[in-house]
Amino acid sequence: MATYLSGIQPSGLQHLGNYFGAIRQHLSLQEQEGEHYYFIADFHALTTVQDPEKLREYVRETAITYLALGLDPEKAVLWRQSDVPEVQEIAWLLSTVTGMGLLERAHSFKDKVAKGVKPHVGLFTYPLLMAADILAYDATHVPVGKDQVQHVEMTQTMAGYFNNTFADVFVRPECLLPKMGAAQKVPGLDGQKMSKSYANTVWIFEEGKKLKKRLGKIVTDSRPPEEPKNPADLFLFDLLALFLPETDLQEWKEKVEAGGTDAPGYGHLKIAIFEAMEAYFAPARARRLELLADIAEVDRILAKGADRARERASVVRDRAYAACGLR
Ligand code: ADP
Ligand code: TRP
Numbered sequence: 001m002a003t004y005l006s007g008i009q010p011s012g013l014q015h016l017g018n019y020f021g022a023i024r025q026h027l028s029l030q031e032q033e034g035e036h037y038y039f040i041a042d043f044h045a046l047t048t049v050q051d052p053e054k055l056r057e058y059v060r061e062t063a064i065t066y067l068a069l070g071l072d073p074e075k076a077v078l079w080r081q082s083d084v085p086e087v088q089e090i091a092w093l094l095s096t097v098t099g100m101g102l103l104e105r106a107h108s109f110k111d112k113v114a115k116g117v118k119p120h121v122g123l124f125t126y127p128l129l130m131a132a133d134i135l136a137y138d139a140t141h142v143p144v145g146k147d148q149v150q151h152v153e154m155t156q157t158m159a160g161y162f163n164n165t166f167a168d169v170f171v172r173p174e175c176l177l178p179k180m181g182a183a184q185k186v187p188g189l190d191g192q193k194m195s196k197s198y199a200n201t202v203w204i205f206e207e208g209k210k211l212k213k214r215l216g217k218i219v220t221d222s223r224p225p226e227e228p229k230n231p232a233d234l235f236l237f238d239l240l241a242l243f244l245p246e247t248d249l250q251e252w253k254e255k256v257e258a259g260g261t262d263a264p265g266y267g268h269l270k271i272a273i274f275e276a277m278e279a280y281f282a283p284a285r286a287r288r289l290e291l292l293a294d295i296a297e298v299d300r301i302l303a304k305g306a307d308r309a310r311e312r313a314s315v316v317r318d319r320a321y322a323a324c325g326l327r
Contacts, residue, residue, distance in 0.1 A: 228259030
């Protein structure tokens with residue numbers, strides 16, 4: 001039977017890029033046959049978030065985000081990474097069979113250092129912990145974005161090293177990339193990829209005046225509404241496309257392309273995104289408020305998830321310990 005597993009870093013509030021690039025896929029997978037495991041990668045987030053209050057807030061918000069958007073704890077296990085110490089034990093075992101060279105080739109390490117993140121040992125060994133996250137649960141499918149593919153490939157390599165050195169302990173996982181078509185890369189307010197690192201994000205649960213103000217920051221040019229424009233040149237449309245049905249989107253595009261007195265200006269398009277986004281996330285917002293008012297319920301879900309996750313990870317840990325002579 002397939003076991004789907006993925007981790008979500010609570011390194012900030014989840015934004016539209018996270019939703020359309022990852023969360024939505026996770027949630028739709030839970031309807032498929034198989035087992036479903038999703039965890040909040042708080043140990044990983046500690047490589048960048050080193051403010052305890054912020055980390056607590058982001059962990060709580062990440063759990064609430066998944067639950068509000070539809071994660072069903074009956075179908076999918078949700079827990080906090082740090083509640084399963086077996087993963088750390090497995091990470092150590094992997095570190096003893098993994099060459100430095102493998103980690104030195106990680107793009108994400110090089111990219112983060114280039115962006116100015118302090119290159120501490122935890123950032124360097126990040127892929128080891130991620131491999132342990134995956135292998136600890138015998139995951140067969142790992143739904144991730146393109147940026148994480150290399151880490152999953154490294155996991156396959158590490159599983160191979162361990163199995164060859166000792167015995168067939170770890171299951172080789174496969175990557176599962178989102179089938180998203182146009183939304184592979186959600187643009188941020190500045191037109192670059194939306195990312196917490198670029199301060200160009202739109203939080204999924206932003207609403208009302210604040211959301212309007214935030215969307216008002218979408219970068220545009222100074223051409224007047226009457227001037228005909230090619231919609232393909234306007235990343236505003238990539239944002240609108242996330243929310244609108246194809247026929248409505250087409251109508252907007254035709255008007256912009258035609259120009260003239262009937263053509264909408266950039267302000268109009270921003271309002272259209274605002275209204276579509278408000279409607280799209282309205283049910284999830286209501287659910288989020290309910291969960292915020294009952295944090296004890298969220299804690300119960302996470303605690304139950306952690307018990308189930310530990311049960312599974314401890315079996316794999318025991319198998320690995322036995323294989324290398326620790327028992
Ligand atoms: P960030 O860049 O904001 O730190 P993460 O690297 O934590 O985001 O990404 C978490 C998940 O969300 C990954 O699977 C990633 O592929 C996806 N994701 C993040 N930003 C985008 C985006 N702008 N478009 C599509 N997917 C995204
Ligand atoms: N590194 C992943 C990210 O930044 C998060 C993550 C941690 C993860 N452990 C994982 C994803 C295990 C999949 C499987 O998005």
